Amino acid sequence: MKNLFIILLLSLLSFPAVAHEMVPTYPKWRTSYIDDLLVTQMEMFNKRSDVEYYEVAVFDQEWFPIPFVTSYRVFKLKYLSRVKFDVYIRKQDKDRAVYVCSRSKVVEDYPANAGISSMICSKFKD
């Protein structure tokens, strides 16, 4: 019984916490310091020990990509790290941009690959 408890405890302790989150749910565009560009700030937190890279993208209602600019399109985000990043789009695309998404980039041959890729999409609402 004691051994069973120890095995159970060890298995619980060895199970990695793996989660991906991005906020806010409903971001807002605001005027940037560059003419004709709008900006919004997103925040991402990596609690996936099997993922170190996340890709950002902006989509319209039909999931077609919209041109945007961030400091890096693919962020290196270490386990248990948090990053705030600005997303810029052209003013003319404001009404088309509906979703801003972050997707985990799973390394193909990484031994701890969980076999699950995650994507979180926030929505621009008027």
Next chain:
Amino acid sequence: MFKKSIVIAGVLYLSTAIGYSAQAENVPITGTVQSRCVISVDTPGVYGNPNAYSLTTAATDGGVQPIVRYDVTLADAYYAQITTPTEFSSSPALSDTWTGSTEVSAVSDATNMGSYETNKVTFGQTTQYDLTATGSTWFKSSSSATYGGNKAFPGGTYVAQVEAVCIAQ
């Protein structure tokens, strides 16, 4: 003699206090309170190989079904979309056919989440759930790949990805 002892004791106390304050550290705990969706990998999936031409996550065939958990803190704000694989992300070259499905494995609020499974929408390999209540939901996927013409899979490592998506409504 008594005075000397008091002075020594006082010096020791002060030095200990100073040493303690020098070693004290503030450990910050940060958090942001706002609505969010968190996707957690609860159980990584494993393909079993019950015969030479099949790879499947079915437990009876030696596989493990991947389980992904969604935590939402705002009701009616997110859709969950889970897509089972249609190709290997890493494998030898081959022609294969795929089947897969997703179902609710567990919920944290049986009253308000009980309808998730009946209200799900499936299109292709993707299953969509409307996350109408706050709390956690565990989704379990199954996936099987069969080599064309029931021929044996070439030897090698096979990896495929379940895609778990949380989309703001």
